[in-house]
Amino acid sequence: MDYVEAFRDIKQINxxxxxxxNHSExxxxxxxxxxxxxxxxxxxLEIKVCDVLDEKGSIKNFFSLPAYDHHPEKQIYLNAKAKSALSHYLETSKLQxxxxxxxxxxxxxxxxxxxxHRIIHQAVDALGxxxxxxxxxxRKTFGFHAYKQGVALSLIQKYYHHSTPSETLKYLGISKDEGIQTVIDVNL
Known part of the structure; x- marks a missing residue:
């Protein structure tokens, strides 16, 4: 598989x-x-509708991924943007x-x-x-922006199941010399 990079620019992400x-919800x-x-x-790709909804039909804050290979069961947090996109998609689709x-x-x-892969390539190509x-x-975008926002590298390393911090930095495309300005926004 070819090496791919994270989407670093928020304008590109948007x-x-x-x-x-405009293409597909x-x-x-x-x-x-x-x-x-x-x-x-x-x-x-293995997520089912029932995985993200509770018994009342509301979107969960967390959902579980079962253990597989050498990866333990994982609790996945759905932030406000993920929940909003899920809510809109489930309202407009006819999924069971x-x-x-x-x-x-x-x-x-x-x-x-x-x-x-085609979904991402078409968007990137269309936008130049x-x-x-x-x-x-x-996946790399998630880690890059988590790191940039002040999440400890050790937590990102653990989340990705990497054996060393340097492996995680390399995966995210971050060099030791790179001056990434970290913003820790407690927003109390």
Whole structure:
């Protein structure tokens, strides 16, 4: 797989959201979930409607991903932007509780990894964004912006299951010499 980079520019992220909103609510949700949860593509594609809704039909604050391979069960937080996109998508789609969130209309199964990559590539190409981007850019974007906002590198490293801080920095495309200004906004 080719190396891809994080979306560092908030203006580019917003432009991609706008493009995807005009193209497909499903694809917009895919991007919003990807950049706001830092999940792997295979984890995103396996999410079902029932995973994100409670018994009353409200969107959960957290949902669980089952353990697999060497990865333990994981609690995923849905922030306000993810919940808003989910709410809008679920209101406008005709998905049932057991349906995959990112369902292919042709197969009724989740979209493929190839389709996930195509969604990002088409948006980036249409907007003329330079760089090497793909579906994995969403996961890297989450980590990059978490780091920039003051989340400890050790927490990001643990979230990604990396063995060293330097592995995490390399994954995020951050060099030790890079002067990233961290903003810790408590916003009390």
């Amino acid at each position: 432009a991609i959201k706008k493009y995807l909103k 499903r694809d917009l949700l895919f991007f919003v979930i990807g950049i706001n949860t830092g999940l792997r593509i295979n984890e995103i 509780s057991d349906d995959y969130l990112f369902v292919s209309p042709k197969t009724k199964k989740p979209i493929t990894r190839q389709q996930a 964004i330079d760089g090497r981007f793909g579906a994995s850019s969403m």
